[in-house]
Amino acid sequence: MIDRKNFIYLAILCFTFLFLAINYERSDTAIKRMEQEVLVSNQLGVYKGDIAENFQLQNFNGEQLQLESFRGKKVIVNFFATWCAPCQEEMPILVALQEKVENENFVVIGVNVTKEEPNRKRVREFVEHFNVNFEVLYDDEGEVMDIYQLIGIPTTFFIDEEGKIVERINGIITLEMIKNHPFFEGRLN
Structure with a gap:
């Protein structure tokens, strides 16, 4: 017991x-x-917090560029069309943004939704008219537009050095919107 x-x-x-x-x-x-x-x-996707889906598109010189090749830099990807009035309105902002960040660890990439354009010549004229100073890629078949699940244009993505989407902006961006955005770490003031 x-x-x-x-x-x-x-x-x-x-x-x-x-x-x-x-x-x-x-x-x-x-x-x-x-x-x-x-x-x-660490999930691949197209929304805030996702690792950005990689894509490969052709630039004006016929070279194939991949989004992944810009890892290690902050990337701003802007989807646009020449006939889109908000795209026309924000293009000078993107050009000015590229000028401010070009010597730093930033890259601006324009992705033209070429599938929705009459022809590539129109895209080239648009780029020349706005003195676009960043890489512009042709999405001829609309594949990247579909992958990124665009609901309209313009649509802009802020992607960090590790490839993670920090911000997805559906619609026009303004200088005021991005000026104090943490993604730019005060560089635009």
């Missing part, structure tokens, strides 16, 4: 094991939750 003193020790030991087992299960759940959050944070 177990005496009272041994019974208390045995009860304390059982409660200790029970306490440790419960906390172990909780810690395992917390670790699984953290692992899941890491997986989600």
Whole structure:
């Protein structure tokens, strides 16, 4: 027969094991939750927090460029069309933005939704008219437009050095919108 003193020790030991087992299960759940959050944070996609889907398009010189080739730099990707009035309105802002950040760790890329254009000549005239000073790529088949699930143009993405989408702006951007945006770290003031 177990005496009272041994019974208390045995009860304390059982409660200790029970306490440790419960906390172990909780810690395992917390670790699984953290692992899941890491997986989600490294998910490919086209929305804020996603790793930007890579694409490859042709520039004016016929060279194929990939979004991934700009890793290590902050990238601003702007989808536009020549006939789009808001695109025309924001193009001088993007040109000015490129001038301010061109010697830093930033890149501006214009993606023309060429599938929606009458021809490439019109795109070239548009670029020349606005003195575009950044890389412009042709999305001839609308594949990138589809991948990025555009609901309208212009649409602009801010992508950090690791390729993560920091901001997705559906619609026109203004200088006031981006001037104090944390993505630019005060460089536009």
